[in-house]
Amino acid sequence: MRAIVLDSDDQYRITELDEPAPGPGEVAVRVAYAGVQWGDTMVKDGLFPVPRPFVPGFEASGHIVAVGPGVDGGRVGERVTALATGGAHAEVVVVPAVLALAVGELSLRTAAAFGWGTPTAYDLVHTVARVREGEHVLIHGAAGGVGGAAAQFARLAGAGRIVGVAGSADRAAYAARSGFDRILLREEFPAGLGDERFDVVLDPVGGPTRQAGLRALAPHGRLVAYGALGGHAPVLADADDLLGDGRSLMTYNGNLLSRTHPERLADSARRALDLLTAGRIRIDVTAEYDPADLGLAVRRLREGATHGKSVLRVAGRLTPLPASPTGADTRPATPAGT
Structure with a gap:
């Protein structure tokens, strides 16, 4: 082949x-x-x-x-x-x-x-965060495949307000097609939120964005971390502080799930x-x-x-090129689901 x-x-x-x-x-x-x-x-x-x-x-x-x-x-x-x-x-x-x-x-x-x-977005909304009727949801990466699908799933789940964060004005305009109530540019987050708090935050970014997302949670709010697009800077969370307001920091790893369950x-x-x-x-x-x-x-x-x-x-389009390597390993376990 x-x-x-x-x-x-x-x-x-x-x-x-x-x-x-x-x-x-x-x-x-x-x-x-x-x-x-x-x-x-x-x-x-x-x-x-x-x-x-x-x-x-x-x-x-x-x-x-x-x-x-x-x-x-x-x-x-x-x-x-x-x-x-x-x-x-x-x-x-x-x-x-x-x-x-x-x-x-x-x-x-x-x-x-x-x-x-699409399955990742479904699990974020329904399996992990368990979005409920009327809840407010904040979604980073609003113009991406996961972010756009998550907004649609959250709306079907009855979310009362859905706010997205996008990396540029062009991406924000595109993301608006997925049914967000409001979209902030990345540089506007978190200041642009003002005092608004969220029941659910979906975060594939990590670092300072994740820290700000925890602060933006309402009582009993859930932040779901499912990536680290912004780098792997550690995010410190005080369990006792979270407990006081019933807030939760949760994770989702679709690649791991595919191997374990x-x-x-x-x-x-x-x-x-x-x-x-x-x-x-x-x-x-x-x-x-x-x-x-x-x-x-x-x-x-x-x-x-x-x-x-x-x-x-792929069908009918893979044309061989000269001087190509052989013996490639086609099936090692590698990261997926982002």
Whole structure:
């Protein structure tokens, strides 16, 4: 098969590799589209070490072409969205069967964009923070795939007010389409909030932003940390101080959940997928790239130049390039879900 590899010189190349075969409890998916997500930037920047050459890509859509032992053979031919731990930027990717979800007639382009971000947003709102009727919610990264989906899920959960934080005026204008009641620019946070307090804060940023988010919690409020886009500066929280107002600092790690309790992640993903197919939420695919432009896609995501979701069109587009490496490891566990 053909695949994109990230080589030891930090360059993406397209090469020929052996097609992976599914093991017990796994399926092989012939990839139509693959998502581009924050985990791709982290691997490219060396924030999470992986063996190189490495086939990147953590989310894909396509058709199941083979099943491993213990998987119903009737799934061959099924149209799915698949959550991977690497290897999705290739013609075929192997994933746990439980994390390959049937999508029915949903467009495969949208199914790839569903990826890790939509189940993450669902879990943040429904499983971890448990947003209640009338509650006020603050969402950082409002123009991203997770932030936009979280705003929609929070509205469906009955949130009374939803405030977003975005990195630029352009991104704020885009985020407004997801139903936020108000959007602040990053430089306006937290001063722009005034005395407003929130029942739920969703924070993928960390550092001073997380510290300010804790201060912005109302009594019994919950801050959910699910990333550290702003760096890994320690955030100090006094448990006794939090206890006095009933405030909570919580965390969510979708990649860990996929390895410890994949059935829980799959359940949330199915619930989110049902809402998507019913037209109750939407996913915006705002950029589509050819495989040869993966480096551009990752760079634009890192720089905040993209809104919503970016995808690669894989089917029929992976053309080999000369002088490519061989022997890439397509399936090590790597960070995903951001």
